[in-house]
Amino acid sequence: MKKFALITGASGGIGAATAKTLAKEGWNLYLHYHSNEQRIVELLTELENYPIEIIPIKADLSVDNGCKQIVENIFQLDAIVYSSGNAPFGLFCDLDDDTTESAIQLHVKSPIKLIRNLLPKLMRNSVSQIVIISSMWGQTGAACEVIYSTVKGAQISFAKALSKEIASSGVRVNCVAPGAVNTGMLHRFSREELENLEEDIPLRRLAEPGEIADTVSFLISEKASYITGQVLAVNGGWYT
Template sequence: MKKFALITGASGGIGKEIALSLAKDGWNIYLHYHQNRNEIEVLMRSLQPFSLEIIPIQADLSSDEGVQKLVSNIFSIDAIVFSSGQAVYGLFQDLSEMELDQLWEVHVKNPIKIVQKLLPKFYRLGHGNIVFISSIWGQTGAACEVMYSTVKGAQLSFVKSLAKETARSGIRINAVAPGAVETHMMSRFSQDELELLTEEIPIGRLAKPYEIANVVSFLLSEKSSYITGQILSVNGGWYT
């Protein structure tokens, strides 16, 4: 029987690795992206050898229209992985109202709306799986990333609460909280800053995107059938 997963932010460094990992596990995939069509086309070519249904969906998840466009293009669905979003670095007092709104909408409000709209499909199936890619900063907070930490923390509260409500319906909801990962998001830091950051991590290096994807693959598998409402930290021992 075919199984379908939606990955939001599939054009990003972690999203692409999640898509590759799930394809290896036999998942058919909806690849959501906003602007980076080129990366999605490259990813689709990489997924061709798996002979699966790969469905790209362009949508701006900072808008109500984008949410509706995404949801209206989802038919059969067994799992959702939320990996889209962006960070804003700087003093909290300097953030614009637009930046505050976008972070809230992309990371919290609209993912919640997507879950709310797609949950009936899971209830009808009698099963479902949802994974949020949150952040270490949602667990412990970070100066100069106050709003990002706030929205990532909100994701974790949502996961813990909704997991209790849906568990007896066969729907599992979990989150992965990565630390520093080798993606484009780290490009704003200088080499010296990255070296100082690496020294703080007990394992002594940044995570590879595929290491986050491996955890998602586990959470969407039967190997994690008794796990729900949990936050899996993947941070090299940086925060425990």
């Protein structure tokens, strides 16, 4: 029987890596993106040799009701991987209201609304999965990333609570909490700053997107059939 997974933020580093990993495993994919259509086109080319269905969906999850376009284009669904996100950086007192509201919408309101609307489709199956890509900072907090830490912490609380409510329906809900990952989100830092960052990480390197994707793959597999309501940290020992 065909399996379908929705990956939001599929044009980003973690989202694209997750798409590649799940494609190799035979998942059919809904690939959400917002503005980076070129990356989705490239991704479709990279995945064209896999015998799967791929449905791109464009939607802006940083605005109210932005998930409507996704919901209307989802038919069969077995897994949701919420990978959309950005990281506002700077002193808390310098952040403007628009940046703050956009972050709350993208990381908290949209996943809540999206998952709520898609739950009936997930519950049709005997087993379904939801994985939210949160962050290490949602667990411990970070200076100059106060809003990002806040919304990522909210994702973790949401996943833990929802997992308890819908476990009897066969839907498992978990979070992945990466540390520093080698994606475009770190491009604002200089090479020297990144090297200093790596020195703080016990494994002495950044994570690669594929390592996060492998974690997602595990969580939506039968190997994780008794895991729900958990936060799986993938941070190189940076925060334990």
